Amino acid sequence: MLKTINCTVNGRAMELQVDVRESLLDMLRNRLHLTGTKQGCGVGECGACAVLIDGETLDSCIYLAVWADGKDIVSIEGLTGADGSLSDLQQNFVDKGAVQCGFCTPGFVVSATALLEKNPNPSKDEIRRGLSGNLCRCTGYQKILDAVESTADQRRNK
C-alpha cells in the first residue's frame, strides 16, 4: 500500500509516495537516489545508515518512511555545503586519516555532527559513548576519535 508523505530532505520540501512497509533508508536510496547512506545490517546494529531526523541521530533502516511525514531529514548529502564545500568535520575526517573503506564513514559523519552539536566540548569518553552506535572494522576508531576531537578543538579556538 502506498501512502503520501510530506517531509524535508536535506533542506528541500518534498511530497513522496512511499510503501507503508518501506524503511526511510530505502526511501532515501531507492526513491531519492541518495546512496551516501549505507546499509550494513538492516536491523539497527551498525549505524551505517544513520541520518538526522529533526536533529536526532537515528538508524534509517529501522525507521519507517511513513514516520518521516512532517519531519526534517538530513542525510550525509545534506551535510556538505550548498557550494559543495566540506564541513569542518568532514575535512578533519580527510586530514586525520579517519577514512579507510569508507562504508561506515557517512554514518559516522552524521552521528558525529549531531554529537558536536549537542556537546561542543566532548571528552574522549563522551565521544566514544556518543559514537558507540556506529561500527567500523577498518580503523580501530582511533583516527575517527582524532577527527572529532580536532573539530571540537578548532571550533573552540575560532
Added chain:
Amino acid sequence: MEHKVIGKSVERWDAIAKVTGRANYTGDIPQKELLYGKICRAKITHGKVKNMDISEALKVPGVIKILTPDDVPEISFPTAGHPYSLDPKFADIADRRILTRNVRLYGDEIAAVIAESELAAEIAASKIKVEYEEYEFYLSPEEALKEGAVEIHEGTKNILAATKAEIGDIDTGFKEADFIVEDVCATPIIQHCQMENQIAYAYKDVDNRWVCVTSTQIPHICRRILGQAFGMPWGRFRVIKPFIGGGFGNKQDVTIEPLVVAMSMAVGGKPVMVDLHREEVFGWTRVRHAISYKVKMGFTKDGVITAADIEATSNNGAYASHGHAIVAKGGGITTAIYKIPNFRYRAKTVYTNTAAAGAMRGYGVPQITYALETFMNKVSIQTGIDQFELREKNLTKVNEENPLLHMVQHTMSLRECFAKGKEIFKWDDKRKSIDKDKNTASDYVRGLGMAAFAYTSGAYPKTMEIGGCRLILNQDGSIKLMVGATEIGQGADTVFSQMVADTIGIPFEWVIADAYTDTDIAPFDTGAYASRQTFVSGMAVKKAAVELKEKILQAAYDFSKIGNKVPIEDLDIVDGNIIQKHNGQILETLGDLALKTYYDLHSGSCLTADVSNKCTKNAYPYGVTLTEVEVDKKTGKVEVLSILNVHDSGKIINPLLASGQVEGGMAQGLGYGLAEELKYDEKTGKPLNNNLLDYKMPTFMDVPDLDVAFVEIEDPVGPYGNKSLGEPPLCSPAPALRNAIIDALGIYVKDIPVTPQKIIEALSENREV
C-alpha cells in the same frame, strides 16, 4: 635515495568522495530493470534434499523464476582466491555447486528465487517446501573424526588434508633438552565483519558476454572461477569491482558471483542482484578457521630451544575454500620467528558442518602466533627468564634461509622492535608499579603482556606472484595509473600513486587513480590478499614508472633541437619539469613535452608503459604488541589500559595510512583476544549469534587509545625497501592480551576469547599457570 612523495602522509585520493557519500559501492550504481535474487537456505545441518516443491513459491506476486539444483550446471568448482595452479596436484579443491542437493551446513544454498522486488523474492524463498534426508552433524573436528562419522564430502573421511613438515630430528632434540614444556590452546571461529555485506549483480552485455559487478577483493580470480563454474571460456566473463566496503579476506573467495550470473542467464541476461543480509554473511560466507594446538618444546637450561613439536587441528567447516593452506602456513611462520634445530609440525584440516572457513586477515598466522606466544609466556613464567630475553635467545638469524618457506630472511628486527617498544611503552616502569601494588588486597589487578610475530609479503613461493601496471602519459603531463591490484579500503591505490609520482618525478596530484577494477581493462593481478600489493604489485608499478620515465626522457632528448641537445644522461624529471641534472635548470614542463609527443605532425606517440611482473621474492615483516590490562576479579571484566604495536614493515610509504592499518588490525586483534566468537547450537547446528548485536565485534567503547610505532629498516628486496603491513597488525594483540591477563591474575586461561566467563571459571578453579 631521497624521496619526495614516498614516506609522506599524502591524503588518500578517495577520501573526499567517501566523506561526502559520493563514492559508489556496488549497491549504489543505478541499474534499469533490475531484478532481485534471494537464496533459499537449508533448514537442516547435514543431509540431502529429497524433494522440493516450488509451486506455492511461484504463486507469490512478482516472482519471475525459481532455480533449483536442476537448473544450474552440474559442475563442481573451487572458490578460493588463489592463483590457478598449472599442476593439478596443487589445484584448489572443487567442491562447490552453484546450488546443492547435499546439505553440508545449516543454511546451505539449495534454491534461489528471482523476483521483481527483494521482498517478493524473500517471501517466495520462505514458501519453498523441502523434504530432507537427515544425517548426524558435526560441529568440531573431534566429532567429525570419530569412528563411523558420516562423510561430509564423499571419500574424505572428513579429512581435507594432513601434512607433516620436519627439520632435524625431534627425538634427538628432546634428548638434548634440559627441560621440556607442554601446552595446549584453542582459537575460535570468528568472522570478518566488513561493513559492506556481499553484494553482486550480473547481466548480459551488449557484446553478449556476462558481466558481474561485485564487491570482491579478487576480480581477475573471480572471472576465472566464473569460467570454471559454468564450463565456459574465461573470456566470456567480465568482472567489475566498484568501491568496496572492506573485505579482510571474506571477499577473497568467490561466494555469490556464480549464482547471480546463473540468475541473469535464467532471465535472458536481465540484471539480477543479490544483496546478502548481515546474518547470511556471518553464517554462510566465510569465517576464520578455529585451530587447536598441542605444543611441546625442549630447552637448554639457558632457555635455548632444542626441539619443538607442534600438532595443529583446523576446523575448515563444510567446504574447502582456502582449506589446508591456512593451518599449513603455521610451520614456516614458526621457523621465521624462532630458530628451531629440530622441528616437527603436523597439521590436519577437518571438514565439519560449520561455516566454510576461508581467508581472513592474517591467514592462519594469528592462530599460530597465539599458540607460540602464549607458550613462550608459559616458559618465561616457569623458568623466570624475562619474556623479551627468552625470545631474543631464540630469534632467527639474518640472511639464513627459512627451512620451511625456502626463502632467505634478509632482516630480523625483533630486537629493535622490542627495544623501541619497551622504551615507548615504559615497560620497566609499568612493571615496577604493578609489582609494587601486587600485594594490596584489591579486586582490580593489573598485568603486562607482550607477544611477537613474523609474517611474509605475498605468497611466493607457495603460489606464483604476479603484478600488473599500465601507465599513460596524458597531454598535460598527468599520468593515468591502471593496476589490477584491488583497492579495498586499505589505501593501495594511494600508495601506488605515491610510487609513480616519486619514481617519475611529478607531484602526487598528477597521478590519476581509479576506484574500479575491471577485468576487461585492468592489467592482470591476482588481487588483495597475502599483504602482497605494495610489495608484489608495487614491483610492477615501479618497473612501469621507471620504463615510462625513460621514454619521457628519450622524448625530451628527441624533441630538443640539434645544437641544443642536452645529453640524455643529464636529463631528469623533478616536480613535473624536465631539468638538466648538473645545474637543475628547467628545460621545459612535462606538460609541454607531453603535448609534443601527442601532436607533433611527424614524430612522437602517446607514451605508455605496460608491465606484467612475476615476483619471485619474499620479505619478512616483524612486530610486537605490548599491553597493560586491569582485570576486575569480581566480574572478570578486562580493561585494556594501554596497548602498543611496534612494526618493522621496512620503509613506510605513507605513515598516516600505515598507522591506520595498524590501528584497525589492533582493534581486530583485541576483539579476537577478548570477545569474538561465532557460536553454534549443539542441538541444531544453527549459528547462534550471526548478527552484529550478539557477535561481539569491538565498538568504539571497547577500544582504548591505540599506540603505534615503526622500526623502519629498509628491506633489500622490497621495491622501495617496503615489506607487507596489511595483515601483520592483528597477529600479536590477542596473545599479548591473554598474557597480560595471566600476569594480572596469576591463574591460567588457555583459550581465546578470554571472556569474563572464562576468567571467573579459571579464578573459581584457581588454575595454576
